[in-house]
Amino acid sequence: MNPLTVPPPEVPALPEADCLRQLTRKDFQTDQEVRWCPGCGDYAILAQVQKVLAGLGRPRHEFVFVSGIGCSSRFPYYVNTYGFHGIHGRAPAIATGVKCARPDLSVWVVTGDGDGLSIGTNHLIHALRRNADLKILLFNNRIYGLTKGQYSPTSEFGKRTKSSPLGTIEQPIRPILTALAAQATFVARTLYADPGHLAETLAAAARHRGAAFIEILQNCRVFNEGAFDAVADRATAEENRLLLRHGQPIRFGPGGRRGLILRDMEPACVDLEAEPHRAGELLVHNAASTSPALAALLAELEPPHFPTALGIFRQLERPTYEDLLMGQIREATARRGRPDLRQLLESGTTWVVE
Amino acid sequence: MKPGCTDPGRELRELRQSTVRFAGDSGDGMQLVGSQFADLASLSGCTIRTIPDFPSEIRAPAGTLAGVSGYQLSFGSEEVLTPGDAPFVLVAMNPAALQVSLPELQPGGIIIVDTDAFTPANLAKAHYAANPLEDGSLEGYRVVPVPMTTLTQEATQPSGLPPGARARCKNFFALGLTLWLYDQPLQPLLEWLMRKFRKDRAVMAANGASLRAGYNFANTTELLRIHYRVAPGRLPPGRYRRVTGNEATALGLIAAAQRAGRPLAYASYPITPASEILHELSARKEYDVRVLQCEDEIAAAGAALGAAFAGAVGATGTSGPGLSLKTETLGLAVMTELPLVVINVQRAGPSTGMPTKTEQADLLMALYGRHGEAPLPVLAPASPADCFTVAYEAVRLAIRYMTPVIVLSDSFLANSAEAFRIPEVDRLPVPAPAAPPPPPEAFAPYRRDPATLARPWLMPGTPGYEHRIGGLEKQDVTGLVTYDSANHRRMVELRARKIAGIAAELPPPQIEGEPRGDLLLVGWGSTYGAMAAAVRQARLEGHRVGHLHLRHLNPLPPQLEPALRGYRRVLVPENNAGQLATVLRSRYLLPVESLSKVEGRPFLIREIRNAIEELLRA
Numbered sequence A: 001m002n003p004l005t006v007p008p009p010e011v012p013a014l015p016e017a018d019c020l021r022q023l024t025r026k027d028f029q030t031d032q033e034v035r036w037c038p039g040c041g042d043y044a045i046l047a048q049v050q051k052v053l054a055g056l057g058r059p060r061h062e063f064v065f066v067s068g069i070g071c072s073s074r075f076p077y078y079v080n081t082y083g084f085h086g087i088h089g090r091a092p093a094i095a096t097g098v099k100c101a102r103p104d105l106s107v108w109v110v111t112g113d114g115d116g117l118s119i120g121t122n123h124l125i126h127a128l129r130r131n132a133d134l135k136i137l138l139f140n141n142r143i144y145g146l147t148k149g150q151y152s153p154t155s156e157f158g159k160r161t162k163s164s165p166l167g168t169i170e171q172p173i174r175p176i177l178t179a180l181a182a183q184a185t186f187v188a189r190t191l192y193a194d195p196g197h198l199a200e201t202l203a204a205a206a207r208h209r210g211a212a213f214i215e216i217l218q219n220c221r222v223f224n225e226g227a228f229d230a231v232a233d234r235a236t237a238e239e240n241r242l243l244l245r246h247g248q249p250i251r252f253g254p255g256g257r258r259g260l261i262l263r264d265m266e267p268a269c270v271d272l273e274a275e276p277h278r279a280g281e282l283l284v285h286n287a288a289s290t291s292p293a294l295a296a297l298l299a300e301l302e303p304p305h306f307p308t309a310l311g312i313f314r315q316l317e318r319p320t321y322e323d324l325l326m327g328q329i330r331e332a333t334a335r336r337g338r339p340d341l342r343q344l345l346e347s348g349t350t351w352v353v354e
Numbered sequence B: 001m002k003p004g005c006t007d008p009g010r011e012l013r014e015l016r017q018s019t020v021r022f023a024g025d026s027g028d029g030m031q032l033v034g035s036q037f038a039d040l041a042s043l044s045g046c047t048i049r050t051i052p053d054f055p056s057e058i059r060a061p062a063g064t065l066a067g068v069s070g071y072q073l074s075f076g077s078e079e080v081l082t083p084g085d086a087p088f089v090l091v092a093m094n095p096a097a098l099q100v101s102l103p104e105l106q107p108g109g110i111i112i113v114d115t116d117a118f119t120p121a122n123l124a125k126a127h128y129a130a131n132p133l134e135d136g137s138l139e140g141y142r143v144v145p146v147p148m149t150t151l152t153q154e155a156t157q158p159s160g161l162p163p164g165a166r167a168r169c170k171n172f173f174a175l176g177l178t179l180w181l182y183d184q185p186l187q188p189l190l191e192w193l194m195r196k197f198r199k200d201r202a203v204m205a206a207n208g209a210s211l212r213a214g215y216n217f218a219n220t221t222e223l224l225r226i227h228y229r230v231a232p233g234r235l236p237p238g239r240y241r242r243v244t245g246n247e248a249t250a251l252g253l254i255a256a257a258q259r260a261g262r263p264l265a266y267a268s269y270p271i272t273p274a275s276e277i278l279h280e281l282s283a284r285k286e287y288d289v290r291v292l293q294c295e296d297e298i299a300a301a302g303a304a305l306g307a308a309f310a311g312a313v314g315a316t317g318t319s320g321p322g323l324s325l326k327t328e329t330l331g332l333a334v335m336t337e338l339p340l341v342v343i344n345v346q347r348a349g350p351s352t353g354m355p356t357k358t359e360q361a362d363l364l365m366a367l368y369g370r371h372g373e374a375p376l377p378v379l380a381p382a383s384p385a386d387c388f389t390v391a392y393e394a395v396r397l398a399i400r401y402m403t404p405v406i407v408l409s410d411s412f413l414a415n416s417a418e419a420f421r422i423p424e425v426d427r428l429p430v431p432a433p434a435a436p437p438p439p440p441e442a443f444a445p446y447r448r449d450p451a452t453l454a455r456p457w458l459m460p461g462t463p464g465y466e467h468r469i470g471g472l473e474k475q476d477v478t479g480l481v482t483y484d485s486a487n488h489r490r491m492v493e494l495r496a497r498k499i500a501g502i503a504a505e506l507p508p509p510q511i512e513g514e515p516r517g518d519l520l521l522v523g524w525g526s527t528y529g530a531m532a533a534a535v536r537q538a539r540l541e542g543h544r545v546g547h548l549h550l551r552h553l554n555p556l557p558p559q560l561e562p563a564l565r566g567y568r569r570v571l572v573p574e575n576n577a578g579q580l581a582t583v584l585r586s587r588y589l590l591p592v593e594s595l596s597k598v599e600g601r602p603f604l605i606r607e608i609r610n611a612i613e614e615l616l617r618a
Helices: A042-054 A072-078 A091-101 A113-119 A121-130 A175-181 A195-207 A234-240 A276-281 A293-300 A321-336 A341-345 B030-043 B095-104 B120-125 B148-155 B163-167 B170-181 B187-196 B201-220 B245-260 B275-282 B297-309 B320-336 B363-368 B386-401 B411-415 B485-505 B525-540 B560-565 B579-588 B605-617
Strands: A063-067 A082-085 A106-112 A134-140 A186-191 A212-217 A241-243 A258-263 A266-271 A308-315 A350-353 B011-015 B017-025 B047-053 B068-076 B089-092 B110-114 B142-146 B226-230 B238-244 B264-268 B289-293 B313-318 B340-346 B404-410 B417-421 B468-470 B517-524 B545-550 B552-554 B567-574 B593-596
Touching: A042 A072, A042 A134, A042 A195, A063 A072, A063 A091, A072 A082, A072 A106, A072 B468, A091 A106, A091 A113, A091 A121, A091 A134, A091 A321, A091 B264, A091 B289, A091 B297, A106 A113, A113 A121, A113 A134, A113 A175, A121 A134, A121 A175, A121 B297, A134 A195, A175 A186, A175 A212, A175 A293, A175 A308, A186 A195, A195 A212, A195 A308, A234 A241, A258 A276, A293 A308, A321 B289, A341 B245, B017 B030, B017 B095, B017 B170, B017 B226, B030 B047, B030 B068, B030 B170, B030 B187, B030 B238, B030 B417, B047 B411, B068 B095, B089 B095, B089 B170, B095 B110, B095 B120, B110 B170, B148 B163, B148 B170, B148 B201, B163 B201, B170 B201, B170 B226, B187 B201, B238 B245, B245 B264, B245 B275, B245 B313, B245 B340, B245 B386, B245 B404, B245 B411, B264 B275, B264 B297, B275 B289, B289 B297, B297 B313, B297 B320, B297 B340, B313 B320, B313 B386, B320 B340, B320 B363, B320 B404, B320 B468, B340 B386, B340 B411, B363 B404, B363 B552, B363 B579, B386 B404, B386 B485, B404 B411, B404 B525, B411 B525, B485 B552, B517 B525, B517 B560, B517 B579, B517 B605, B525 B545, B525 B567, B525 B605, B545 B560, B560 B567, B560 B579, B567 B579, B567 B605, B593 B605
Parallel strands: A063 A082, A063 A106, A082 B468, A106 A134, A134 A212, A186 A212, A241 A308, B011 B226, B017 B089, B089 B110, B110 B142, B264 B289, B264 B313, B313 B340, B340 B404, B517 B545, B517 B567, B567 B593
Antiparallel strands: A186 A308, A258 A266, A350 B238, B017 B068, B047 B068, B047 B417, B238 B417
16 A cells, blocks of 8 residues: 555444454355346356455455446446446456555456457456456356347357347457457466366466456356357366466376377377377477467367367466556655645745735 | 846836737747746736647648747736737747737737748748738838847857757747846846756856847847836735646646545546646656556546545546547446546547637536436636636535536646646645545445435445445445336436535625626636626726626536626627527526637637627617
């Protein structure tokens, strides 16, 4: 906290301050009825977020959830912290303001593929580029749900929806590639259907200092059922999930039977049971690479020819926006002395009229 | 050299007020010498009002009409309310400057020109078929031809600077000449030069030599037979400084945040003519100013609102096109009832319009330009120094009533400068919420203070008050989401009553003039100076005319209707097509008349005088 800022108004201490006891998931639930459709992937995400928050060792009042518009953006109403349900696409901007006013708080952004990658892409890119310490959760269901079923910017080419009865004629935007291009310092992908992986990824983002971007693959039961079945279904999951582990050779499939190599600068799968000698050629995941090249290559992989990569694509350390901002304020204060309003008003040429 | 230390053969005439215009190429340093002249006039006790006229091109070709940069100031022993209708003295550093400025010069005015710049090439660039110094077209003016570049070169030789750098000192030659013309002392300026260029002694010496040379040239040649003295004025006692509207706005925001004991979060996107506020605040980080230059106008409004949610003084500045983009966020701020200050430095629109020209055409947008029923306070400063008071008041109202506030400044106020009486810091009211925070068990996000109807401001980080707000309709008191029809109606009413209730603490409008009369001029914003001057002149001539100027445009002050009805006719001069006139007509069902000027320029005093006389004759 900047020493110049007067603390918030004094209020009576709570008899049972949050910080004195171990919080549980229940502490982060509100009395509001959760109003997503039955079977919506958002329920699973909400549960894991509440669980992870409880494990962070911080009291509830130090969390702020900011959202835009869309199904996912109802999220703040269901988390018993401070929350701000904003306007379409603008959550990263609002959250940046919150973080700059109160760098000490843990600020989370909940957005969707329409909110974050259509109307709000600009804000998302710039929030990531600045590296403000925001945890940005992008629920990607590849459809507009709240407006009842139009194609979204992440819908696959040719997809038939209410607004594209003959199929879309647009290339989908790639969330992970967008985040990498914006030089985000933490870029990950997880999915609603794997609570363990979801919780692990959320916790890693929470520990990261800087802008963290998580694409969460999420099923829309009503308007895009089965969009991620290949990777979500237990039957096919092992074949179609590529779990990224920093410093490890990239293997997937049952028992890590298959692996990823680079052939003529293109990714290719190898069957290590058939060709065990190729184990030495496997790509090794390096989330700390300063080059986004490998992360970008992994982000592009998708069924049917490749598995979907899940986990942390990239994690780097870089000064946060608010640290640099407050650093400049401290520096200016050190150089020019404590602020004196009279001195400010009387700066420059002044004269006295008797 | 002391004032009055001149050839006794010269005549010294007393003036109550005078207007000077320095005009030259954008690279000629006209803004610098103009502002220095303004400071000197202020130091001598005069009241001042200045206005620059920049080219809209960043680097227009030298010598062209598009490249002319001007600085006009009016100074006087009485209250100077505008930068002057018509200059008495024009300093023209080249033919283009003469061409652009001549039409505004007073008949019989003085033209000081740098004859060295009147080359065939420069004359052609200024679209002169013949040299106006030689073809008799300047008859009726007093022309003072001076080879300024040559004389500056000679005078600055000892500085050792290369000839190009020495020639650039000619603006100080022109200033020295003008100082002699107005019987002003050189010493304060020489001292200023020593401070300003202490790290570059050669430049200091050259500018000082040039300044003295200009002064001495005027003193010794016979070109100027008369010089003038504008007697000191009678400003209220206090310490003063010169401020532009944008500087005063920045100072007002800092002062309000400091007095509130909160950081100032100013989020903005560069836009003419509001960017100077961004620059001023960026240079004042030691006052806990958290400046965010955002990716767009929308983000700037959003970040400022987010900062306000988190307990900072959240402000954003912009101009017309940017206000359009901030509109959605303003709606959110109305719904979430958070203190957000939006400074709109108006410029000529619609669309990109004329970005460097002034206009007041965003009033109806500020009042009504949001979807849904979304009332909010709208304030307008009347003069550059008033921008301080209004920016401060905007922060105070925003926090006290938990509401977004729009301030309507404009390009004229933003760039114009005048003397600002520096307020006693300890006497500035502390911007604070209407009521202290309730205990956590009594807290509800929309449980209002009964007097102001303001909801409590409990920001993230405060234990025990965790809550959620947003753009969806709120249940009264609890702030929970509801689409209940009776509740919506009640909330619409509550939001409207809260803003309307601000009127209760506003002072009734002050009329300059009698409470009753033939013609009342009602204005808002930057038209103040020209209106006040015109009305004073009309009153001196015995006309029953009054002037009422509105600082609060929403809510309007109490007792406004009887004030308007006290006069037979009401005239509203505005730099738009009649927006306040429309508001007053619809609000009070009065046949208010409109005097509209939408030319990208402020009113001249005489334009309003003429309108008054025409109406009184009718």
